[in-house]
Amino acid sequence: MAIVKKSSEVTVSDGTVAVGGWVQDIRNLGGISFITMRDRCGTYQVTMPKKKIDPELFSMLTGLSRETVVRIEGEVKESNQTATGWEIIPSAAEVISPAGVPLPLGVVDKVNVEMDTRLNHRFMDVRKPEVKAIFELKSLMVDLIEEAVREMGFTRVYTPKIGAAGAEGGAELFKVQYFDRPAYLAQSPQLYKQILMSSGLDQVYEIGPAFRAEQSNTNRHVTEFISFDGEMSWISCQEDVMRAIEQVVDHVLTGLKERGARQLEVIGKEINVPARPYPILTYSECLAIVQAAGLLLKEGDDLGTEGEKIVGEHMAGKGCDLYFIAEYPEEAKPFYIMEKDGTPYSFSFDLDFKGQEISSGGQREHRYDRLVERMQKKGLDPEDFEFYLEAFKYGMPPHGGWGIGIERMLVKALDLPNIREAILFPRDPARLSP
Template sequence: MSLRTHYTSEIKPEDNGKEVIIAGWIHRIRDLGGVRFLIVRDMKDIIQVTIKKGEVSQDLLDITEKLREECVIIVKGIVKANRIAPKGREIIPKEIKILDKPIENLPISISSKTEIGLDTRLNYRVLDLRRPEVLAIFKIQSKLVEGMEEYLIEQKFYKVFTPCIIGATSEGGSEVFPIIYFNRSAFLRQDPQLHRQLVVISGLDRIYDLGPSWRAEPSHTPRHLCEHRGCAVEMGFIKDEYDIIRVQENLIIRGIMKVKKECSEELELLNKKLEIPSTPFPELRFPDIYYILEEYGKKIPFGEDYDRESELILAKYVKEKYKSDFFFVNRFPFKVKPFYVMKVDEDPQWARSVDLIYKGLELSSGGQREHRYEKIIEQIKEKGISLLSLQWFTDFFKYGAPPHGGFNIGIERLTMQLLDLSNIREATLFPRTPERLLP
């Protein structure tokens, strides 16, 4: 049974005269002599508890003398409509019970608007998360993913749980975390994609996975994490990569719509207004991208990948020409993409490989996969990867696989860009970076 009858957000001025029980932390205390105000915070909102001498018992007054900010309390009392109180209501207490209280001064302030450095905030992340404007980010992130899941479920996708520990690297690269697995070597996955492909060719051909992935990149930029979450989607029986593109567009739209509809208070707290993006998102293709970049003074050798500066240039170009913050990049050079992407049959130097860019930052990478066994083997050889190291994966393609494809949207990156946060660590509960492993 819960210790509370109501969250603070559920208490309205219309509840005047109603008895309620709330539970939470003391956010602030104001003492005006004959009147003491406790601002009590729970995960939903704050509410004012008003203690007036002469209107409450002496025992209650004695208890309030022991209170300090961040004490954990239960308050039982009567709701009173008060137009000058926060949200037009307050509680006149009958009982206050202290569940716990800080045993030392807090290293960071919860209620102050004083700016705190990000490293300090992350050192004391649990306390940092008590700040309403920080907690708002993760409430929004939760609704963002919820909206995306609702769309996928409506479209008859199944949620699956693919392994995080793998016996071989997924892309033949070195950016993996090795672990000891009994008497064998193993790795934390870079991406759940290869197992998602195997699930699709097993017959469960519309799936998604919300699990973590890891990259052992010594990157210290504000957009990189060593551990991140993704909304990873895979679907079979597709016509081409445009089936993947359309699902990805709709997924993004539904997530943003959910946030706009259900997180108005959180968005207001962050001073953020959301607009629902128009579809279809613009699409840029290689080799046209080389010519666009050249117009902006950026020269990329033909057949090579673009860099971070190019992403920002292309974002500026799309914003000016199409008035969109989102756009797809399609038909990458095959030489810069992994072995499993499908080449364009009529022009095999290009791949049906698609990145989604949002406000100048890559959100996802995906596209159509190669499903024909002979082609997969040919492309592995072309990349110079050991066939034996991928046999656990490729052998299953001997038995018939449908055309399929997918993508993996970075949840932290999407949150960061949606809310215009300056650092991806702000969109991560407990970020893992090259220099940070705790808390």
């Protein structure tokens, strides 16, 4: 037999085929009926001429409800009337799992469904080809990240997600009971990846969950997300870190465009790969841009969502989707960021993508005494971070790093309207199930 088809379950022998999948749609035209079947590789057609197949089989198949799981055996025939170029004439069928009626939401119906309904029935939502394609691209994105950092000589590490202290302190920590004492879910692997810079593992990365107890109900915030974190030693300046991120992001976007072409076609999106190097704006330059646009911000203020959007529009006018914003006020940055001596600024940066921050990073303070001073300046007790500070007492090279939100990067690359589109089972202040 000349036809070869990948499927979740296919066996071929002497011109017959056995396939398993979901009943996506049934069209009964009287003398002939058609079933559109769907599996992980796409859709195909089962054609049922009423006079040519067993009457009981015809009745059973035409009476199935949509999304029922069946196994069908039959003859494969070439057809110029189908998108695949072939069809199946059934000779036997088995209902594996009937679908209830009505469906909680349609798979192929062109009806707008609210986000909450989709998330409450995510298993059904992901059956939609355009939704499934997003998560295939997300999987590809992680593969591409790992390809890039391995090529750059980074070592993958795994750090605890339950700890005695947060990376940045403050109120954005989820407190949990750890046997007889309090603990916290990790905001990031920040403290641990810096400790490793003292170990000789001088380029490390981690891809894993991070948790932020933010009471934010927006289309860009969730309480659990996947973070891609990197840290590298022996840098001479923060620009070394920026160029490392740039190399990874470029590899990711190029790979999505080339290897994710099928999925991109399904969701009707294109990937733009910006030219390198990405422009670097200072915080002060951005402040001037937003002030000129009429936003009432003063020196030291957070640019905020609206400010980032204005800067994004300004850069879009210059044909730039990706750009760095550097040298933020040190007062606004965590204790581990190095101050720019003699100024109120710091060696820190964000990477913004179409008007939204997708990454933060910078050069770290590797000098023990200065690090302790930074902690005290932030109102933190160094004794609470003794496990972290100890690594700085016995030889710590200059280093820097970053954190990138995987979902945020995917959302901006695909121009998705909500970060929840890029998370299978999102968590936010209002959602803890499913």
